[in-house]
Amino acid sequence: MIEVSGVAKAFGRLEVLKDVDWQVGRGEFWGLIGPNGSGKTTLLNLISGVEQPDVGSIALGGHSLAAYSRKELSRKVAVLQQDGLPSVAFTVREVVEMGRFAHQDWRGKESGGAEAGRRLIDGIMDRLDLKELEHRPLHVLSGGQRQRVALGKVMAQQPELVLLDEPTTYLDLRYQMQFMELVAEWRREAGLTVVSVMHDLNLAALFCSHLLVMSGGRIVDQGEPEDILSPELVAAVFGVQAHQVIHPDADVPQLLLRRERL
Numbered sequence: 001m002i003e004v005s006g007v008a009k010a011f012g013r014l015e016v017l018k019d020v021d022w023q024v025g026r027g028e029f030w031g032l033i034g035p036n037g038s039g040k041t042t043l044l045n046l047i048s049g050v051e052q053p054d055v056g057s058i059a060l061g062g063h064s065l066a067a068y069s070r071k072e073l074s075r076k077v078a079v080l081q082q083d084g085l086p087s088v089a090f091t092v093r094e095v096v097e098m099g100r101f102a103h104q105d106w107r108g109k110e111s112g113g114a115e116a117g118r119r120l121i122d123g124i125m126d127r128l129d130l131k132e133l134e135h136r137p138l139h140v141l142s143g144g145q146r147q148r149v150a151l152g153k154v155m156a157q158q159p160e161l162v163l164l165d166e167p168t169t170y171l172d173l174r175y176q177m178q179f180m181e182l183v184a185e186w187r188r189e190a191g192l193t194v195v196s197v198m199h200d201l202n203l204a205a206l207f208c209s210h211l212l213v214m215s216g217g218r219i220v221d222q223g224e225p226e227d228i229l230s231p232e233l234v235a236a237v238f239g240v241q242a243h244q245v246i247h248p249d250a251d252v253p254q255l256l257l258r259r260e261r262l
């Protein structure tokens with residue numbers, strides 16, 4: 001689904017990504033982890049076409065990113081940021097409907113017909129528990145509700161690949177879990193490929209099929225959470241000491257942070 005080959009990127013004299021080679025298979029769920037400033041968001045921006053690499057190439061579904069038009073790209077890739085939507089006066093339903101833009105012609109006509117478009121939006125509203133909020137303007141919603149609407153909008157886009165940049169940062173524990181479960185379910189049902197920047201390593205181990213570990217603009221490790229997440233890794237990459245335990249239900253590693261002094 002994604003092939004990043006020999007990519008480097010600099011902003012002025014600051015080299016933000018160096019020698020990045022990475023392949024993502026269709027249907028995989030990758031967590032991007034690493035310290036602040038290690039280049040995670042820049043890598044997402046290169047994949048979504050917002051930034052261009054200085055060196056190397058990026059291909060999506062076997063075709064160079066440069067070969068896609070804006071509209072083709074937005075049918076293939078959806079992006080959701082930390083605070084997914086600005087606090088605007090559009091209603092919840094209107095915002096979710098905006099996700100259909102890439103599937104409409106210049107008059108706003110749905111490629112599969114208006115009725116199919118409406119059914120799709122209704123299904124998403126139901127699934128994300130947005131029916132009751134349907135006619136409320138976005139600016140009266142809580143951050144957690146707004147993030148659910150943002151997810152609804154990217155679901156309406158029906159992409160093959162979704163890029164998430166720390167999507168649970170502003171959510172409380174319950175909404176963090178709910179958000180990740182919704183993404184996991186969507187991935188299972190639609191064969192979706194997911195790449196998500198994650199700061200919570202335990203959440204990443206619970207939901208991601210693979211992890212990409214970045215430090216100083218380079219990939220330092222990649223693979224399945226059980227092969228990657230270890231006290232040695234967090235010591236080397238984050239400079240933090242931790243114990244490792246195995247999650248009793250999910251059978252994946254979880255880290256308990258150690259204080260330097262007790």
Ligand SMILES: Nc1ncnc2c1ncn2[C@@H]1O[C@H](COP(=O)(O)OP(=O)(O)OP(=O)(O)O)[C@@H](O)[C@H]1O
Binds near residue numbers: 014
């Ligand atoms: N448009 C830009 N112009 C100049 N410097 C930039 C730009 N975008 C990012 N940088 C710099 O590139 C480096 C990597 O930033 P990036 O946002 O990719 O890191 P990150 O791993 O996502 O960090 P965080 O975990 O803090 O979100 C940082 O030093 C940042 O200041």
